[in-house]
Amino acid sequence: MAPIPIVDSHIHLYTESEQSTLTWLSPEHPLTGSHSITEYNGNTGSPAHLEGFIFIEADRKNDDAKNWTYPLEEISFVRRIVTGSPKPEDGHAATDAKHLLAAVPWAPVNLGPKKLEEYLAKAEETAGPETWAKVKGFRYLIQDKPNGTALEEDFIAGLQVLGQRGFVFDLGVDQHRRGRIQLDQTVEMIDRAHEGVDEDKKVVFIINHLCKPDLTIVNQSDPSFVAWRTSMFTLSRCRRTYMKLSGCFEELPDWLKARPAEAIFEAILPWLAIVVAAFGPGRIMFGSNWPVCNVGVGEDAWKKWHRVVEMVCDLAGLSEDDQKMLWGGTAKKAYSIGA
Known part of the structure; x- marks a missing residue:
């Protein structure tokens, strides 16, 4: 079988000059510095069948969604990629x-329709027509917000605005650190x-990183695993939900991160x-979560995760058509790439 085209549905990019604008990046963090397309190409090996990637916002500081300076700076950065006009x-x-097939910037979904529409207008102006055409959705991380945030009336109304405008919502929650309540509230929110x-x-809804389950669990009767499994089948019943096969390395114990792909898969x-x-192959998509995947794994993390997903395809006995969906077709469909 010829190599199947790949769309990496989840990568982050930022420059060293703007790293202080990221909410989570301390001077001691292993991801300090710039993380660029050039570096990404080096880590992937730039295989010919890697069509490109989807840029996902990197959680810029925004003062509880009241200050949009840094998120708009991020859109300017994306514009420089799309228009082929990079700074040195x-x-x-x-x-x-x-290589940039689509972009998912941040948006203040929590502020309700009026403020969200105001932001979208500023974002479109900042992006310009060529880049705005690449913007297929928005993200507002729930994983670090107070319980109940995603169930507030303004938040629900903001999600409905995105749907009316034809934008997707990238959903980031964290069962591992925040518990079952994040899963339960996700189901209710949708x-x-x-x-x-x-x-x-x-x-x-395009769900990131399997909802970040606790991958240190060994016993499948553990209440955390049971709650996650139940939520996966509940979420999948909605036909307008998709899942990214991404973000697993970050939830592994350190000793396992250093093991070969075969051991991680097992x-x-x-x-x-x-x-x-x-979800089936028609609603799951490959994503690397680069460069976050490198932490504790190393610069071969992209290739290692690619191998893990190859083994998923083999074990599941996916047909060539199903594999084409998982590796790229699902992402193109969910994000309306080419539409």
């Missing part, structure tokens, strides 16, 4: 523009966001099998 410190060439909305206007097979069974 950006770390990419003008020819790299073709139900409420879709309630009473015409099918073609319902916002599409250790996390119960989670991978559930995702494939729940």
